[in-house]
């Protein structure tokens with residue numbers, strides 16, 4: 001089903017989202033604002049259910065992960081330490097004709113004949129005005145099937161934008177270009193040279209707009225976790241390995257927001273920073289470091305797990321999460337970043353991709369997928385950076401390490417110390433610490449292992465709520481046929497959300513609106529279920545129409561109160577209702593008293 005979905009399907013999905021109030025443009029009455037989206041009643045519940053389930057599996061059901069809810073605006077030094085002020089930038093280019101902006105690294109390479117012009121001067125058409133000359137070169141890549149005159153006209157338009165009234169082109173020459181990213185794929189015009197653009201939204205704290213009051217809207221939630229690591233570890237009495245997780249808004253001034261909500265400027269993240277022992281510490285305590293073997297989940301965490309096992313564990317946990325909320329394994333891709341793609345501090349990163357209808361197709365013709373989440377092994381880079389910039393220690397004291405170290409023979413101590421020293425020295429040298437100072441500090445840090453002290457490493461599963469909500473919507477969208485009132489088959493749009501994350505869990509319908517006894521009973525059923533789940537009460541229109549509305553909303557269950565419920569057909573059916581399943585459209589008769597437990601079991 002996933003592979004057959006095309007961009008045409010995407011258009012229908014976007015239109016359904018608007019029609020059903022799942023997602024629509026922010027500030028729509030003013031024409032919208034690019035890269036910002038609002039979630040309507042159904043969308044808000046869908047997102048809430050996704051976040052609640054993530055929170056449940058990531059912290060509530062675990063002893064080793066605790067939560068955090070930090071501010072969006074933080075001390076600007078945080079972004080210096082994390083590297084965002086200097087390196088969180090994308091290369092951007094502008095079209096010289098339309099002024100439209102693109103990310104340089106997303107321009108498709110093109111080949112063809114480029115027309116180059118060295119400039120232009122005003123001709124007779126500019127009479128009356130002072131004739132102008134423009135010496136700025138301009139180029140145009142002629143689209144296939146177009147005549148050379150097309151390129152010349154585009155060049156004239158460019159020089160008109162430069163103030164010439166009647167441009168006469170100068171110095172025309174042509175060139176065959178191969179795989180060039182210098183031209184706008186949408187119209188062939190030359191693009192500006194790439195310039196780096198920092199993606200952080202800047203603001204000022206307090207009334208004075210001066211350099212010392214600059215602050216940023218966070219571009220990720222992760223940094224607050226690192227900055228508060230010591231406090232959270234202390235108050236929660238957690239010992240490494242343990243994690244801190246957070247859900248919250250993040251902001252990126254994306255150059256080119258696109259694909260509906262997929263790349264937005266304001267979005268939500270669900271991030272876990274799971275702190276682990278460095279491998280040298282694991283080896284000192286457990287006598288060795290386990291290595292991943294084969295595919296699949298590595299099982300329950302063990303004391304001899306180093307970063308590779310923990311990384312594998314979190315990749316598998318996260319894949320399981322997506323399956324638990326209804327994304328089939330076949331719709332997901334586990335992409336291991338190549339060494340040249342990794343961030344300089346990362347040891348490994350797995351991107352979990354979903355095969356969106358707008359994804360490109362790979363060599364086999366399959367949708368290649370787009371990133372939902374990255375699971376990164378980030379070494380001790382983040383905590384080390386905050387230690388360096390804040391001057392506050394980010395080390396932990398590990399009782400077990402201290403005890404184990406005392407029992408190691410001298411050779412082992414020397415080997416582990418040397419490895420740890422080398423890793424720390426390499427980090428410090430990378431941060432431009434002078435060689436001698438780096439060596440001295442790394443030696444001190446390596447010596448501290450004996451006392452049970454080190455900076456923890458981290459595994460980071462970082463997911464986007466909005467991308468996930470979009471994946472769930474795309475995955476749920478289905479067109480099939482269902483019988484109308486007269487039994488005639490008609491087209492039906494049904495959102496097959498997993499009951500676990502469906503915005504509305506059950507709809508309650510009195511068979512007829514004008515029979516007070518039916519309405520009173522239906523309201524009783526609604527009130528019975530409402531404290532336990534999201535219920536939608538609907539008494540408007542024919543029952544078939546009401547079912548159809550709920551199918552489109554993705555409501556997995558429908559409860560109808562009819563005359564049997566009132567006992568009009570005998571005592572045996574009294575206080576029973578029909579329970580309709582959205583996907584099979586089958587109806588079963590259920591006692592009202594059994595409804596709460598039965599439904600709760602199915603939406604858990």
Ligand code: GAP
Pocket residue numbers: 219220221222252254261262263264265267268269271371372373374462463464465466467
């Ligand atoms: N702390 C690591 C981090 O932020 P990231 O890959 O930049 O890593 C993590 O972001 C996740 O956040 C992505 O996998 C994606 O789901 C979501 N995300 C990032 N940029 C986004 C955007 N512009 N719009 C929507 N979601 C975005």
